[in-house]
Amino acid sequence: MPSQLTHMKGHAMSTRRRFFLLCLLPLLACLGRPQPLFAAPKADGTFTMERAVAQAMQANPGVEAKLLMMEQAKMNVGVAQSYFWPRVSLVAGTSRVENYEEVQTYNSDNLTSSNWNKGLRASLSLFAGFAHLNNLQKSRIAVEVEKARHQQARLELGSNVQLQFLQLLKCREDLKSAQEAVARIETQLKAAEAFVKVGMAPYVNVLQNQTELSRAQQQVIRVNNDIRNAEVQLNKYLGFSPNRPVNYVGNLKDFPGTVGYTEEEAVKAAVRQRPDLIMARKSVEVAYKDMNIAMGQYLPKVDASYDSMSSSKDYDDKRYEGYTRNYWAAGLNFSWEIFSGGGTTFSTLAERKRAQALQKDYEDAMSGARADVIRALLDITAARELIATSRKGVDAARESYAMANKRYMTNTGTITELLDAQLKLTQAENDASRALAEYHSARVRFFYYIGRENPGLK
Structure with missing residues (x-):
């Protein structure tokens, strides 16, 4: 009698195990299958x-x-x-003035120097x-x-x-x-x-x-x-x-x-x-x-402009001292x-x-x-x-x-x-x-x- 009961329990466990595997197989198949990126349109068919x-x-x-x-x-x-709105931009520039030979000049801007400028520029089209x-x-x-x-x-x-x-x-x-x-x-x-x-x-x-x-x-x-x-x-x-x-x-x-x-x-x-x-x-x-x-x-055509700038000049000739200046400028342009x-x-x-x-x-x-x-x-x-x-x-x-x-x-x-x-x-x-x-x-x-x-x- 105990052997029969043990056999019946083992058979029941085997049956449950097979049922569990049968339920698990479709899930594993879905997980292993690559899914499409875009699903097809769904409808009930009517x-x-x-x-x-x-x-x-x-x-x-x-x-x-x-x-x-x-x-x-x-x-x-x-x-x-x-x-209809102003245009605002950042501007910057650099330049180098180099003389071929030393010359006498009455304007320091013509001397050999390094120059740069930077600032903010705004413009607005008025008409x-x-x-x-x-x-x-x-x-x-x-x-x-x-x-x-x-x-x-x-x-x-x-x-x-x-x-x-x-x-x-x-x-x-x-x-x-x-x-x-x-x-x-x-x-x-x-x-x-x-x-x-x-x-x-x-x-x-x-x-x-x-x-x-x-x-x-x-x-x-x-x-x-x-x-x-x-x-x-x-x-x-x-x-x-x-x-x-x-x-x-x-x-x-x-x-x-x-x-x-x-x-x-x-x-x-x-x-x-x-x-x-x-x-x-x-x-x-x-x-x-x-x-x-x-x-x-x-x-x-009429435009308005505004500049807020900073410029600098450095001379190679040590007898002249370089400088930096900050300024703003506003104006109207007519053409x-x-x-x-x-x-x-x-x-x-x-x-x-x-x-x-x-x-x-x-x-x-x-x-x-x-x-x-x-x-x-x-x-x-x-x-x-x-x-x-x-x-x-x-x-x-x-x-x-x-x-x-x-x-x-x-x-x-x-x-x-x-x-x-x-x-x-x-x-x-x-x-x-x-x-x-x-x-x-x-x-x-x-x-x-x-x-x-x-x-x-x-």
Whole structure:
């Protein structure tokens, strides 16, 4: 009995030891494996359109690059502001005066000597022809331009993600229609084979069904490939690897069906908030600032300076005693370029012409923006009408197919009539999903054209 108990205890200890080692092995493997410096982006794998757009904004390097450019522009404002403050510097110098031969002189400064000076120098630009002021205003406008560039990048990325998402949802609708077509044709094929066995239909009916079944199966393959391509592209936008499984959820019927803007309201919104129009408008302002800077060359420049210095001179000739002196000096410096060979005039005229050209470009962009908004509204209206018409077409096609199928099953209809009805039903379903996708795509383009982010397409 004691031996059995000892054996049982040893067996229990061995079991616990094996369990402990099994738990420890994964930990040792993790400790021994080199960890990546940057972890891959994590997600729970399920993305609606709105969440997909948000993830793309975080992961896209192009958007981040525009944000960094905006930060750089803000730093340039500080550079422009620095010209309104004094410049302070430490200065020092040394020199050696050496005579080739002893000469009689009436000025001790000409004797052989060692010299040095050091001190503090400050200068302040009091007036520079308004150049500093114009440069400061120009740098602030540049911040607004970079902010508009960043917004433009966000709009473009968001629109691309939304359009690709809608394309994926449409492909899924097409896949559903293609799979239903395969199921219908398979049912027809079984019926045709049964009719042939009892001599109620010719064998050509089986062959025609097999041909249509092959065509429908090919369509399923094509649509599956389109779905995979859309998912790969969406993964790219979201910063994921192409093979990463991501569940993109949604349905073409999930999104609201209105835009809530009249034509005039939409045009006003585009003028107010479209980033490309903002950039064009700000470019005109920058050009006129450059013209003012060029015109500033006609005006004088005034600087103030202050020096606090110490200088020393040591003579080689011992008959002369060296000296050290400390002093300060303050003054105003005035300069005015009266004639520059026409350079200032031609530079001013060139900048004015450039500003006028940019003004014309802005007017052209305004006209293009108005046309974009009107076209988007027209596309939305047309797509809405297509949706209503295509839905009626689907209902009619389903009824027609049901009637043709009933006639074929009762041997009062032909296989050609049934296959034609089946093909028209599939086409009607595809037309309905295409109309819905075109409607939402037109809404995506509309919000892009008015410069409004709408990640959920609400």
